[in-house]
Amino acid sequence: MWLTNSSVGRKMVMGITGLFLVLFVTFHVLMNAVALFSPEGYNAVCEFLGANWYAILGTLVLAAGFVIHIIYSFWLTLQNRRARGNDAYEVSKRPATVEWASQNMLVLGIIVVCFLIVHFVQFWAKMQLPELLGEHLEFTGMGYVYSAFGQVWTLPVYIIGFIALWFHMTHGFWSAFQSIGANNDVWLSRWKATAKVWATVVCLLFAVEAIWFTIEAQDKSNMDKYGINTEAVVENAVSDAIEAMGITITDVE
C-alpha cells in the first residue's frame, strides 16, 4: 500500500491528518469563544454535544486522526534518523530560511500531547466519559471550566501548551499543503503567511480564553453559581493530575 510504503504517501497521510487537526483546533477555539460572551450559550453547546451519537462519532473520527498523526510521526522520525546515519556532524548550522519549528516538530508535538493529557483529565474525563458510562455529571459545562481554571497551575500549563501548538502549527499548516502537492513558488509564501496568521489567531484566542476563565474563576460568586467547592476542587484536581501521570500515592502511616 503506497500510503504506508512510499515516503510521499506517508507524508501525505501526515499532512491530511494534520490539516484535519488544524480544522478541529479551529472549531474548538470557536466553541470556547462562546463561553467568553455567554456562559449559558457554552452550557448549551456542551449539552448539545455531550455523548450523543454525532458527538461520539466525531470523537472517534478525531481520535483516529490523532492516533494516525502520532503513530506516523514516531514512525517517520525513526526512519529519518536511520536515513541520517549514526555519525553526526561536528559543526552544523541552520540556514537562515529554515524555521526552527520545522526541525523540532516531534518535540513540539510531544509537548502538545502532554498538554492534551492534562486537558483530557480536566475536561473529557469529567464530561464525555462519565456520560458514556451512564454516570451523573457533577457540573454543567461552565462549572468544569471554572473548576479547572480555579487552579493556579492550570493557566501556565495551558500557555505552554498554546506556545508549543503555535510553533507546531506555523510549520505544520503550510507543510501539509507542500506534502499533498498543493504548492508552487507563488503559493509557498502565501501558505506560509496564512499558517502564521492562522496559528497566531487561534493560539491567541485560546490564550485570551484561558486568561479570561482564570480571572472569572477567581470570582467566588461564579464558583458558587456552578456549585463548586473551591477547596475540594484543588485537592481533587491535584490527585487527578498525579493519577494521570501514572503515579500512585500510598499514604505512609
Add this chain to the structure above:
Amino acid sequence: MESNISFTLKVWRQAGPKEKGGFKNYEMKDIPTDTSFLEMLDILNEQLIEKGEEPIVFDHDCREGICGMCSLYINGHPHGPATGATTCQLYMRRFHDGETITVEPWRSAAFPVIKDLMVDRNAFDKIQQAGGYVSFNCGGAQDANAVLIPKTAADEAMDSATCIGCGACVAACKNGSAMLFVSAKVSQFALLPQGRAEAARRVKAMVSKMDELGFGNCTNTGACAAECPKNIKLSNIARMNREYLCAKIKD
C-alpha cells in the same frame, strides 16, 4: 585585496569504509586568499606527500561548478559558507586569519564514506537509472519547433535541470532525504511535453528507488534548497508529490 591567512584545518580522516574515522588538525600557513578551497587542499596534500603521509582523499573533477563531483561539509554547510556555489567555487577569502575550518564528508546512511572526505554517491545514479530519462525511437532529428513549449515551462524545466546531483541536499537534510534531487529530475521532464508521456511511470519508479535505497522522508524544513549550490527550488518537491499522488490515485 589579496592577502595571506593562516588557519587550522580540522579534517575528517577515515582509512576505509569500515574503519573508524576521526578528526585531524592541520596548521595552514600563509595561504593567499585568492586560492580556491580545493587548491588549498592540494597545497596541503603536497605537503603531506612530501612528509611521507597519506594525502587527504576528496572528490573533485571539473572545478568550475558543473560536474557535481566536489562535496565537503565545511563549517556546518554543504559546499561551505558561500551560497549558490559549489566547493570548487569557494575561495579562501571567505575565511579569516586564525580561524578553525572544519571539513567533514557528507553524512547520510545512503552515502557511506569510502575514504576520508569521499562518499559513495552511487545511490543517485541508481535513482536516475530507475527513470530519470526520456525514451524515444531513433530516427531523423525533429524540426526544432515541431513541439511548441511555453517559455515559462522551458525556463522552469531548465532551472530544475541545473541540478548537478552533488548530494548537498541530502547532506543538509536532517532526515537524509533525497527529495530535492529526485524532484528536480522528475520536474525537468514533467514540465516538458517530451517528458510528459512517461511522467507517471517515471515518478513512481524514481520515488520507489529512492525509498528502497534508504533515503529519509521529507519534513519540509527547506534546508536542502537553502544549501543547494544550484538554487534548486523547494517547489520542485511539491510538484513531485503532486505527480506521484496523482499517478497513484489514477492507478
